[in-house]
């Protein structure tokens with residue numbers, strides 16, 4: 015499939031669009047990397063509860079996928095990303111970040127080590143230019159597989175049982191393992207929900223058949239196709255970041271100083287200074303102990319989700335904003351990811367407040383609500399890690 | 407003993423200066439040169455005849471001072487008048503601010519010439535202030551670069567010497583092109599041709615290209631006087647070499663550095679092609695920036711840095727042609743023995759000469775600078791710099807192409823020196839591709855990297871690399887690709903050495 019879409023066309027259908035269109039009652043679509051993608055197919059709540067209680071199927075094919083191969087691929091990737099991927103064995107997947115020369119995050123993504131010299135990088139932002147630059151001078155080849163490889167994400171407590179019912183044996187896969195389960199079908203125990211889940215990768219044209227196979231197997235497990243809205247709820251509960259929402263990919267910002275370091279995203283553990291040079295390392299050494307702000311997980315008083323709300327110290331001084339915020343049905347609280355300026359982000363007790371706007375039966379009002387820092391993800395069920403997983 | 411305080415890669419003008427300076431400050435220094443002799447580009451010889459660099463106009467007194475060479479260089483420098491050759495025999499003889507016709511009569515634009523010389527020399531002194539200072543501040547991009555450039559210009563500005571309106575004029579012309587600047591002052595002809603030829607020498611630019619006023623002022627950074635080193639460029643190189651030797655610096659010629667060694671994010675020394683390991687905490691490299699990065703390993707550099715290095719513009723345009731003459735040529739009324747001859751009969755001519763190089767062709771009517779390094783010899787050499795002879799000649803620089811260049815050069819000079827072709831007994835040619843191959847300088851470029859606004863001051867050689875420090879700690883660039891740039895001047899090497907000393911202090 016050609017990489018460039020016809021500019022006259024606008025959004026184009028993804029590999030399983032026919033299946034999604036047939037299931038869509040709400041007809042709520044949005045554009046994701048040039049593809050028509052569902053916001054929801056029915057109602058977000060339905061889909062969310064299916065995800066957390068049964069299983070959900072989400073088409074992740076619009077993700078950008080790049081293959082990096084060759085004897086220099088490891089050196090090239092290790093120079094590009096912040097973590098030491100030499101430690102990632104073949105058959106493993108690693109979450110990673112990469113930064114510009116100033117140590118500002120360009121994007122995050124998952125890196126699949128398919129073989130000794132064979133890697134796949136999945137990410138939200140188009141990254142071909144950057145990868146080509148990064149590969150220059152290295153014995154490594156970069157191929158854009160975005161339009162050749164389809165991905166279906168099967169998530170939720172019944173995910174394992176459904177794969178088994180579909181005749182796919184993935185019981186041995188630990189979190190972040192990957193394996194070619196059948197010729198042409200790779201399964202990784204990964205996802206963006208913090209739950210038990212798998213991502214299935216196959217050729218673009220093979221995606222509809224795979225969808226049907228899973229759908230059939232999921233019939234008795236309450237499998238539901240879901241859209242982005244339900245996924246977004248789940249990922250905020252899991253504490254995962256979304257590029258463009260929780261951080262601004264530095265290569266696509268136009269204003270100065272909109273970038274953030276991994277330390278400012280609380281991802282300092284993803285930065286391995288001891289592995290030798292990597293992009294932005296020298297800048298990050300300087301920036302390591304002087305974050306300008308910190309990403310915080312917050313419990314927001316009340317019930318009103320408040321993405322975008324400004325944060326105040328002692329209700330007075332403006333010191334940040336909430337980048338993502340939802341009512342978490344599982345945690346039963348109003349949760350948010352936020353950027354809070356230093357030194358306020360590090361002060362205990364925190365004296366943080368958000369200004370939110372409320373609309374009650376035609377009347378707008380503003381209210382200051384207390385923000386309580388929360389450690390760790392809002393939701394991290396043990397089932398996500400158990401191997402072999404439960405057959406629910 | 408293979409342990410040193412500092413290793414300097416490349417014994418060109420800048421490497422020689424850097425090594426001698428570090429040694430004089432008490433460092434144990436090893437200077438490593440791949441070629442059999444020191445001298446680099448300046449000392450490179452196409453054959454029996456004179457070295458590539460034949461004149462001195464920017465050799466820095468600051469360098470002389472820092473190398474402890476006393477009040478005078480240990481070689482004689484003969485200031486030369488310049489003869490702007492004219493096809494109609496109305497040659498212009500230029501001696502500093504004075505311009506007259508070869509027959510002794512006044513040049514119609516003598517006053518304009520004097521004023522321009524005075525003005526540009528003043529600007530040149532200003533630029534020299536900057537050249538002798540490492541550029542301030544950190545890396546930056548976009549408009550910030552221009553602002554920084556101007557702020558930088560102001561820094562060196564002595565307001566006592568230059569009033570506000572004059573400063574405004576300086577900042578205005580700095581960005582403009584030589585063609586407009588010169589032709590605002592005089593009508594086109596050999597004198598204007600000379601000015602514009604000096605503005606573009608060594609560059610892949612024509613007089614109408616923006617930034618050529620800057621390169622003209624650069625040329626006049628040390629007063630605009632053109633001198634012939636007696637004993638040839640070899641004498642200059644020998645003096646720099648001697649300064650190093652006296653300070654205890656070890657020079658290893660015929661030794662190629664194969665790798666720059668690192669541990670963690672620090673340099674630890676170099677490995678030679680023969681497999682020898684020399685260790686040092688500090689390594690300065692006068693090899694081209696990308697070459698230096700490759701020697702170190704690209705994985706030690708940020709992706710953006712690699713991209714900038716890869717995109718550095720460096721396309722040599724000057725070839726060296728040495729003509730062996732049966733006897734010295736003569737022109738009525740002109741002492742050619744103590745003159746620099748320039749064939750550039752008009753500014754328009756220079757611009758037209760530039761055009762073919764854009765398409766990978768050599769000029770059919772090139773701009774030529776010619777001198778006799780040893781005019782007293784029975785059969786003297788006439789040393790020519792022929793421009794434009796682009797590094798990337800269409801079809802490549804074959805022996806036939808080089809022959810043709812020699813013929814074109816002779817034929818062109820004969821337009822003003824009709825008896826020249828009859829005097830030529832043999833010719834040697836060295837083209838930018840050969841210069842590049844011999845020194846590692848990309849494209850055989852005069853300055854290792856084009857000297858334009860996007861590649862100067864803090865942006866030289868590239869954004870974020872403007873302070874000599876390069877990649878791993880302890881590694882520095884010290885060649886012409888760094889601020890302020892090339893010429894037989896030595897300031898890049900000096901500034902880099904001072905920077906390295908400062909970092910260690």
Ligand SMILES: Cc1cc2nc3c(=O)[nH]c(=O)nc-3n(C[C@H](O)[C@H](O)[C@H](O)COP(=O)(O)OP(=O)(O)OC[C@H]3O[C@@H](n4cnc5c(N)ncnc54)[C@H](O)[C@@H]3O)c2cc1C
Nearest residue numbers: 416418419420440446447448459460461663886892893894
């Ligand atoms: C045709 C021509 C004519 C010129 N004429 C004049 C003139 O008349 N007057 C003037 O002022 N300027 C002149 N110049 C410009 C001047 O010669 C240069 O700007 C100057 O010599 C640059 O010096 P450098 O030390 O920075 O670099 P270089 O002279 O290029 O020195 C770099 C050195 O590093 C060595 N090297 C590279 N890699 C390695 C390695 N791996 N291991 C060991 N050694 C290595 C090279 O062999 C070389 O000797 C001329 C230039 C050209 C091309």
